[in-house]
Amino acid sequence: MRRPLSTLLIALLPLALGSLTLTACGADEGPNTTGQDTDVETDAGDEPDVEPQPAEWEAPAEVRVSVTPTRQAYAVGSRITPTATVYDGLNRRISPAVRWLVTPAEFVEKDGDENRWFVRQEGPVTFKACVDREDGEAICGSRITMVDAGPPTVTLESPLPGAQLLAAEHPTIEVSGQVTDPNPIVSVHVNGQAIELDEDGHFSTTFEPRVGLNAVNVTAFDGLHDREGYAEANFIWAPAYHPADVDGSVTLDDGLILNLGQNFFDDSQPLEILSEAQVATDDLADILYLVLRYLDLTSQLPDPVVDSSALTLRILDVAVNEPRVEIDVTDEGLQLFAQIPNLVATTAGGLEFNDQSLSLDGELSASLAVFAEISVAKTSAEAPFEVELERFELALEQATPNFVSPEVNAVFELANSALRTSLESIILESVNLSFIDSLPALLLDVFTSLEGAISEQSFELDLGTGQPVALNFNGQISQLAPVYREGLDGIVQARLSTGVAPLFAESPGVPLLSAPTSALPYFQSSRLQIGLNTALVNGIFHSLWNAGLLTMDISEMIPAPFNTLVQAAQIDGKLPPLVAPPQNGEPYDLMIYLGQLEIEMTWPDRVDRFGARIKVGANMGLSGGEIGITLAEEPDIHMWLISSTMDEPQLTADMLEQLMYDQLWPEIEGAFGEGLSFAVPAPDLGALGEFSPALADLQLTLQQSQPLATRQGFLMVDATFRGELWLP
CATH class of the missing domain: 2.60.40.10 (Immunoglobulins)
Incomplete structure (x- = not known):
């Protein structure tokens, strides 16, 4: 049976009304916690007991609100245009008059007479549109928008x-x-x-x-x-800080440690013969071998050595062939044994014997043995080195004549002959005087050269902005003590100064990254070891920071087109640079940290302040008699915005980070990587020529024998020295 159309519409009306919602004006909407635009509506209630009349189908039944532009959140200052779409009971669009209510009112500013508003404050803003029905009821819809000027x-x-x-x-x-x-x-x-x-x-x-x-x-x-x-x-x-002096200088009693091992003095290996004309030395015993081998004894003798009516003797030349030298470290210093198996003296002159005139032309061969005990000490930074020859014994083991006159040879063989006594005394006296004069003086030169290499050094570091900073470094050996069969242990007092009034007088001082220890962290069986206290490296960085090296104007580094706008750009180093051993498996000898750097830039309309933290790996090595620092090619730079007087900074953190990589880092790398190198306490044997002219050209170099290691707070360099000499 066909139903009337009106009956069918009345039957469908409850289904249609079940999908509609109505909002009463003045409803209390809460904020949108999801961050999305939200319709805030209230349910129209249960189905009416009386079926709606057809006249109500054309009345406003729903108001939907949308905003343009559609965003998750709006910046302060944005202009928002809300739109209301009204539907009747049959879900058809109708166009009745709409009233707008925007809350909170103080958050917005109306744009003229149009239904547009500028949002002026952060927070949720509700745009509500209402339509009045003929029965006096208001139908409303709303949209909550989130205004967000920036992150929290x-x-x-x-x-x-x-x-x-x-x-x-x-x-x-x-x-x-x-x-x-x-x-x-x-x-x-x-x-x-x-x-x-x-x-x-x-x-x-x-x-x-x-x-x-x-x-x-x-x-x-x-x-x-x-x-x-x-x-x-x-x-x-x-765990501790080492305070700086009032003038900003830093003095460390154990800035460096030094070990001259037993192998430095004698490794029990013979001199290395590179060719017929070139030899190489690896220890002090080899050098003393060369001293004896080329010792100029002839120039120390008078000419003639004897001039009397019965005896006239000249020694034209003295040659020392194939000596042997051994050195041991004792509790007091050094013990030396030397043997000269073949000393040959070329002679001339005459001897009156039994009314005969005999010629002394020819040679005299002898073998000698030398034993010496030498004490070595230095008790304070101000005290001199004490190198004393405590015991010296020289014995002529045998002497063999080879004169042209058989009669003279026969006379010499007589046990109590005046010729034998005179020649033996001359040989002993010349060798004795040479050793007494040369041996302590040679060792004293070795030890004083160790201190001379590290005293009164100066480094000038320039980051390309402002004034360069000159760092003065003065090292003095405060203790040099022998350890039986192990070597000589030295402790170096180091003083750092810049001559600049400290900027951070309130700083507690140089951070000490490990507790002090009395045990010295030496390797076993090394020749020459230098330990650089990490506190010394951090003391250098602290002194440079305290002198203002990381406080600079970087306006000239700002790239175009911003360089024409920036009024001032300044970097302030809130903390001194710091070195520490690698902690996360980094493939470097140590890590250098710069933090916290703060960059403040002043623009015509705002002031922006950024923070920066820099980490870079570094390797240290021995080259050319200096310990140098090599920085990794790429640092790790992290930059963040601290504050801005506007909603957004003029430059972003990413842009400034790139600026650091491109402009500032090359200057830092050049200053710290190329400007800092430390002369090591190494022996200088340039004075050998005074004892033996043939040794004046002995070239001594230091070589690193194994990778640098961090041990008990010291950066330990294990080194060898090698001398090369072209033979005359």
């Missing part, structure tokens, strides 16, 4: 940027602060770990620091802005 503001109250903390006073670090934002906060993390906020946005947690440079960062996300709120603080945490 993170205020880090503890730790403070640039703090230098003592481990005993701060076994753990309290990380506390506050997160603020008109919009709800979705998440907050401290160094990647989620934490909770209290009702006022405060947070607090603990951080386990490690020795050296530490970084604490806090991120906060509001679910709206595409960037998280961020705050970071860099600080140094150390």
Whole structure:
């Protein structure tokens, strides 16, 4: 049976009304916590007991609100245009008059007479459109939009940027602060770990620091802005600090340590013969071998050596062939044994014997043995080296005449002959005087040259902006003590100064990354070891930082076109650079940290401040008698925005990071990588020519024998020395 059309529409009406919702004007809408535009509506209620009349089908039944442009969140200053679409009971669009209500009213500013508004403050803004029905009821729809000027503001109250903390006073670090934002906060993390906020946005947690440079960062996300709120603080945490003097200078009693091992003096190996005309030395015994081999004894003898009526004797030449030298380290110093198996003296002259005139032309061969004990000590930085010949014994083991006159040979063989006594005395006296004069003096030259190599050095470092900083380095051996059969141990007092008034007088001083120890971290069986205290390297960095090396104007580094806008650009080093051993498997001898650098840029309409933290690997090695630093090609640079007086900075952190790579880092790399090299305490044998002219051209070089190692807070360099000599 066919039903009337009106009956069919009445039957379908409850189904249609079930999909409609009505909003009453003045309804209380809460904020949108999802960050999406939201229709805020209320249900029209249960189905009416009385079926609606057809006249009500054309009355407003629903208001839908949309906004243009459509965004997840709107920046402060954006202009928003809301649109209301009204539908009747049959879901048809109709066009009745619409009233607009925007709340909070103080968050917006109407754009003239149009239904457009500028949003002026952060937070949720509700655009509500209402239509009045004939029965006096209002039908409303609304849309909540989120206004977000930027990410949440993170205020880090503890730790403070640039703090230098003592481990005993701060076994753990309290990380506390506050997160603020008109919009709800979705998440907050401290160094990647989620934490909770209290009702006022405060947070607090603990951080386990490690020795050296530490970084604490806090991120906060509001679910709206595409960037998280961020705050970071860099600080140094150390078990102890070595204070600087009032003038900013730093003095370290154990800036360097030095070991001249038993193998430095004698490795029990013979001289290396490179060719018939060239030899190489590896220890002091080899050098003394050369001293004896080419000792100029002839020039030390008078000519003639004897001139009397019965005897006239000249020694034309003295040759020392194939001597043997052994040196041992004792509790007091050095013990030396030398043997000259074949000393040949070329003679001339005459002898009156039994009314005969006999010629003394010819040669006399002898073998000698030398034993010497030498004490070595230095008791303070101001005291001189003490090198004393405590015991000296010289024995003529045998003498063989080879004169042209058989009669003279026969006379010499007589046990008590005056000729034999005179010649033996002359030989013994000449060798004795040469050793007494040359041996202590030679050793004293070796030891004093060790100190001379490290005294009064100066480095000039220039970052290309402002005034260069000259660093003065003065090293003095404060202790040199023998250890039986092991070598001589030395401790070097080092003083660093710049002559510039300190900028950071409140700093506790140079961070010490390890506790002091009385045991010296030497390798076994080495020739020459130099230990560079990491406190000395950090003392150098501290002195340069305190003199203002990392406080500079970088306006000229700002690239075009921003260089025409920037009014000032300044870098401030909140912390001194710091070296520490690798901790995360980095393939370097040590790591250098620069943090916290802060860059402030002043523009016509804003002031922006950024933080920067730089980490770079470095290798240290021995070359050309100096310990030099080689930096890795690419540093790790992390930069973040600290504050801006506008909603957004003029330059982004990424842009400034690239600026650091392109402009500032090459200057830092050049200053620290090329400007810092340390002359090592190495023996200087340039005075050998005074004892034996043939040795004046002995070329001595130092060579690193194994990779640098960090041991008990010292950067240990294990070295050998090698001397090469072209024979006359």
